[in-house]
Amino acid sequence: MHARTDAADTAPNWPDDIFATLERFDVRQVPYVPDAGHSKLIQRVLASSTMRGIPLTTEEEGVALLAGAWTGGQRGVLLMQSSGVGNCINMLSLIPILRFPFLTLVTMRGEWGEFNPWQVPMGSTTQGVFELSGVRVLRASNAAEVPAVLEAAAAQAYNALTPTAVLLSQRLIGAKVFTK
Amino acid sequence: MSKANLLDRRQVVSTLLANRKDVVAIGGLGASTNDMCAAGDHARNFYLWGGMGGAAMIGLGLALAQPKLPVLVITGDGEMLMGLGSLATIGLQQPSNLSIAVLDNEAYGETGGQTSHTSAAADLVGVARACGIADARAISTMAEVEAFARAVHDVAAGPRFANVKIDSASVERILPSRDGTYIVNRIRGDLGFQPI
Numbered sequence: 001m002h003a004r005t006d007a008a009d010t011a012p013n014w015p016d017d018i019f020a021t022l023e024r025f026d027v028r029q030v031p032y033v034p035d036a037g038h039s040k041l042i043q044r045v046l047a048s049s050t051m052r053g054i055p056l057t058t059e060e061e062g063v064a065l066l067a068g069a070w071t072g073g074q075r076g077v078l079l080m081q082s083s084g085v086g087n088c089i090n091m092l093s094l095i096p097i098l099r100f101p102f103l104t105l106v107t108m109r110g111e112w113g114e115f116n117p118w119q120v121p122m123g124s125t126t127q128g129v130f131e132l133s134g135v136r137v138l139r140a141s142n143a144a145e146v147p148a149v150l151e152a153a154a155a156q157a158y159n160a161l162t163p164t165a166v167l168l169s170q171r172l173i174g175a176k177v178f179t180k
Numbered sequence: 181m182s183k184a185n186l187l188d189r190r191q192v193v194s195t196l197l198a199n200r201k202d203v204v205a206i207g208g209l210g211a212s213t214n215d216m217c218a219a220g221d222h223a224r225n226f227y228l229w230g231g232m233g234g235a236a237m238i239g240l241g242l243a244l245a246q247p248k249l250p251v252l253v254i255t256g257d258g259e260m261l262m263g264l265g266s267l268a269t270i271g272l273q274q275p276s277n278l279s280i281a282v283l284d285n286e287a288y289g290e291t292g293g294q295t296s297h298t299s300a301a302a303d304l305v306g307v308a309r310a311c312g313i314a315d316a317r318a319i320s321t322m323a324e325v326e327a328f329a330r331a332v333h334d335v336a337a338g339p340r341f342a343n344v345k346i347d348s349a350s351v352e353r354i355l356p357s358r359d360g361t362y363i364v365n366r367i368r369g370d371l372g373f374q375p376i
Contacts, residue, residue: 052244054269057266065238071241094234099361
């Protein structure tokens with residue numbers, strides 16, 4: 001979880017597109033485990049008057065939180081990195097059992113120019129873990145397709161109760177570069 | 181394993197829920213969810229049959245969505261230990277309408293009574309307090325249970341946590357519904373939400 005620094009004029013705009021979609025779908029609770037790829041979106045959420053950003057100690061907390069939020073009448077979205085998906089596996093069983101809307105946005109590691117071998121095993125199995133757990137997977141590989149992918153994901157998650165994960169590819173967020 | 185002066189789990193839970201009014205109650209996986217049913221089925225009872233470690237977080241999501249409603253999580257020591265990090269998450273959010281009561285028999289009663297970490301080392305009240313839940317109580321008398329049950333209704337003064345030492349006697353199995361969708365939609369309906 002190293003910070004990735006972006007100069008203001010080169011900061012990507014796709015997190016703003018995501019935020020706008022979440023706002024439009026009346027998302028209120030945003031549990032997250034921080035990741036550099038989500039940092040701009042997390043800043044937008046924490047500055048929002050309608051959304052509540054909720055830092056977690058581990059990702060499965062967020063699955064249970066969203067079940068409670070829905071029972072109380074609110075929609076949520078879980079933000080995490082691919083390495084956190086494995087932490088969620090047993091808690092994902094709540095989704096078909098309780099049948100609540102589930103949307104998660106996952107920043108990918110372990111692909112597209114990855115530098116750190118330790119990220120590769122979980123990054124390679126992220127999509128498979130979701131699919132085996134009954135969560136549909138959509139992917140955004142470049143900034144231009146983020147709005148349409150988010151729109152589709154939010155629509156099927158909240159309107160059709162189709163559990164959905166959006167993988168934000170490492171090609172989109174940029175492979176992390178370590179410099180001394 | 182039974183020690184003197186430990187409380188009876190069924191009496192504790194029925195006291196916590198006796199004058200529940202608008203309380204939404206979440207029962208953690210294991211005997212706690214059965215205790216809640218034994219105290220009387222209710223449209224605002226959220227019975228968990230899985231998702232071990234998730235009860236407190238379900239309570240947090242509900243409490244944040246319904247800040248004027250008292251939300252009470254009733255769970256066991258093993259279930260709470262599996263979700264220990266959620267106490268840090270709750271301590272950070274400070275949901276003033278959320279209460280957590282742990283029924284601590286120092287054992288995994290559903291799986292053969294193996295001792296849990298609270299039997300010798302882990303102090304859940306200390307953990308809760310150190311995570312920022314200032315109102316964290318170690319309860320050993322029914323008078324303290326009654327006081328906690330009254331405090332649950334004060335939705336401005338939480339979050340609060342209670343660790344209640346109970347005896348490890350087996351009790352009659354009284355099983356609630358296992359249909360999670362029914363359970364959630366029944367609560368949502370009682371809160372006034374329409375089906376999608």
